Amino acid sequence: MTQILIIDDEPVIGSMLKKVFEREGYNVIVASNGEEGMKLYKEKQPDIVITDLILPGKEGIQIIMELRKEDPNLPIIGMSGGGYIDPDSYLHLAKSLGANAVFAKPIKIEELLNIVKTLKLE
């Protein structure tokens, strides 16, 4: 079963995404910050990582860079509502640093499910 690691500091969003992906037959683990996310990644070796980009402590951008070093082929999806410069800058940065796909909030779940299916097949 495909395992997804979701990293989001908003517990309700993490919990709702978990429910959605579990309904689709995925095994889901959730971390509420970057440090916990990296720890879970090393322990569980998930197949796909979905991370918020604005996180307390270790930022999403940093997580993407570390994950890319660990595994150049790991499918990574970044999602964000805004950044320090303008709303899209973080998303562009995330993609250029190695995220396979980026999503601007608000999240349309059908699109997220589709991209996860596509990345899983690659």
Next chain:
Amino acid sequence: MILLLIVAVAGWFATDYLGNKARQEIIGESRTSVLTLSIYVSTTLNRIEDAVKSLAGSPWIAPALLSNGERDIEHANSVLDRYSSAFASITYLMDADGMTVASSNRRDPDSFVGKSYSFRPYFQEAAKGQPGRYFALGITSGKRGFYASYPVQNHLGKVIGVVTIKKDIDEIETFFSKYPFCFLISPDGIIFLSSTPAMATKSLWPLDKSVRETLIASRQFGNQLSEAVIKNEIADGAEVALEERDYFISREVIDSDGWSIVLLTPTDRISLYRLIGILATISVGFLIMVFSGIIYAADRSREVIRQSEESKRLLLQAAGDGIFGVDTMGQITLLTQKS
């Protein structure tokens, strides 16, 4: 008769199965829809929260509070304008007392500059050093808005002011419009956004007197609250009757304060599936009765013919002379014993 009884029992089970199948379909679709809506709404709000956090960290914001000089206020206003434009919202900066010192709507007739919002919970939360979030009708505009606030700190980490983004969230309502009854409700059950606009700011279920008085005093939803839409507090997975139809309730909490998305899905399909089961049972029963009738009639005809031929044969046997019948070809078709 036994066959009809078997059909009736099988039909009862089939009808029950179809009703349950329809219920499971409704529950599955309703849960998927409410999660989709909840993720959309909560990430829309989370986007504003991310932005206000970024705004509070801008190097142009704190100096306006520290010096209160015209040039620093101007710089702060230019940053507020940029965020206002990017997020289609009103952005404003309050000092530690809640007085607005800079705002993206400073040139509008209903400018926030010079107004105090120290009584608003989102200011009080951020003044304590925590991010704030709040849904309310605007005191000045009367429009429904989402307020995300964040503390602005000096280099020692002391809170010197609060920056806020007020986002008009009417646009989220358009996402609800494809459902007959879909609401964003407060923890107390006040409908803040609704797929049926006439229900907005009504309470979904009756409020305690003390809760009602507290809400009216806070002016969170204006100066008065309309009557309740339904009689009791609703729960996820229950059913409710509204405007003479029955609905399945899906309720998903979208934040730590207890705001939730409520979706009512019509349960008409359960009755329809059951009706199909009943009609199929009646049809099969009717067909069995028709075939039984035909078979009975055919048997009865055969018996009548057989009895007629038997009585004819007995009559001929009883005759004193021998009798034989010949057809047009000269073939013998009947011969009595005496012939």
